[in-house]
Amino acid sequence: MAAATDSVSDADARAFAHARDFLCRVPGLAAAIPPSVPSGRPMVTLTFAQSLDGKISRTDQRLLLSGSESAAMTHRLRTMHDAILVGVGTVAFDDPQLTARLLPPAEIAVAHHPQPVVLDPHLRTPLGARLLSGPRDSPRLRMPWLVAGPDHDRARRAELERCGATVVVVDDCDAAGRPRLDAVAAELHRRGIARLMVEGGARIIQAFLDSRLVDLLLVTVAPVLVGSAGVPAATDVDASSPTIVPVLYEQFGRDVVMAATLQHARNPSLCMGDARQQPCRRHVLDTP
Numbered sequence: 195m196a197a198a199t200d201s202v203s204d205a206d207a208r209a210f211a212h213a214r215d216f217l218c219r220v221p222g223l224a225a226a227i228p229p230s231v232p233s234g235r236p237m238v239t240l241t242f243a244q245s246l247d248g249k250i251s252r253t254d255q256r257l258l259l260s261g262s263e264s265a266a267m268t269h270r271l272r273t274m275h276d277a278i279l280v281g282v283g284t285v286a287f288d289d290p291q292l293t294a295r296l297l298p299p300a301e302i303a304v305a306h307h308p309q310p311v312v313l314d315p316h317l318r319t320p321l322g323a324r325l326l327s328g329p330r331d332s333p334r335l336r337m338p339w340l341v342a343g344p345d346h347d348r349a350r351r352a353e354l355e356r357c358g359a360t361v362v363v364v365d366d367c368d369a370a371g372r373p374r375l376d377a378v379a380a381e382l383h384r385r386g387i388a389r390l391m392v393e394g395g396a397r398i399i400q401a402f403l404d405s406r407l408v409d410l411l412l413v414t415v416a417p418v419l420v421g422s423a424g425v426p427a428a429t430d431v432d433a434s435s436p437t438i439v440p441v442l443y444e445q446f447g448r449d450v451v452m453a454a455t456l457q458h459a460r461n462p463s464l465c466m467g468d469a470r471q472q473p474c475r476r477h478v479l480d481t482p
């Protein structure tokens with residue numbers, strides 16, 4: 195029995211070390227923010243997991259695509275960002291915690307947990323969401339910021355604020371009343387977010403790809419076919435927009451992770467250099 199437990203720990207330890215090693219080699223993560231990231235907004239990492247047929251979830255039930263090794267990579271990646279952003283559709287469907295939990299036990303107590311941010315123009319975040327209850331269990335976890343447009347329901351806002359959320363109002367909106375991503379990025383930067391990790395869902399992935407704000411893309415591909423019940427990662431993305439420059443491919447258990455930089459007309463390439471030579475300084479332990 196003890197041997198079995200030990201071997202699970204060894205496997206976990208290997209997965210944690212692998213995640214750390216891989217992310218150290220991704221340009222722009224381990225070292226300083228590349229100068230090619232425009233000032234006035236965070237560096238943006240877009241990350242998601244997809245099936246072999248390009249689906250990120252199912253319409254009828256929750257779907258866990260990442261295996262434990264790539265999930266550990268994603269949690270390590272979270273510690274390397276100041277904030278994690280998802281759309282309110284993901285909060286409603288998946289009820290995520292958006293914390294960095296899959297870390298070596300010695301690190302969990304001191305790990306940096308990023309600020310959860312929900313793009314929630316009309317304040318649809320459920321009052322019972324785990325994002326609102328989870329931080330009560332740990333002083334290290336942060337209450338979410340809900341990014342809303344100006345036309346939200348004031349009573350709803352008061353309820354969410356009573357639950358501990360901070361409502362961040364962005365006035366610059368599109369015709370549907372959704373804050374423009376440029377303006378969201380600028381507001382988050384103003385609030386101290388230098389590195390932003392965007393984790394989905396489908397509409398947010400598409401909106402960010404179209405926005406030309408994405409600097410780094412990390413996609414986990416799981417050897418699974420989802421079929422017609424699946425939600426595609428992006429249905430109508432402007433494919434002419436970015437040039438995608440794959441940087442690294444890595445196998446994590448049964449999954450493959452691709453890290454790529456995105457070059458936009460007004461966002462020239464991140465400086466690649468030899469990523470292996472970069473010091474790995476942001477893994478990130480707040481203390482001691």
Ligand SMILES: NC(=O)c1ccc[n+]([C@@H]2O[C@H](COP(=O)([O-])OP(=O)(O)OC[C@H]3O[C@@H](n4cnc5c(N)ncnc54)[C@H](OP(=O)(O)O)[C@@H]3O)[C@@H](O)[C@H]2O)c1
Pocket residue numbers: 241242243244249250251252256257259280281282283284285287288313314315316317318372373375393394395396397398399401425
């Ligand atoms: N595999 C993965 O890595 C992964 C990760 C996360 C989520 N998911 C999956 O993604 C699915 C949820 O995707 P989803 O598309 O329904 O929801 P979503 O992308 O999480 O959120 C969409 C909502 O965000 C709001 N929003 C704010 N700004 C927006 C903008 N510029 N463009 C579009 N929407 C904006 C809108 O709310 P209003 O309509 O109120 O305006 C919109 O309905 C779930 O099935 C989840 O499991 C998968």
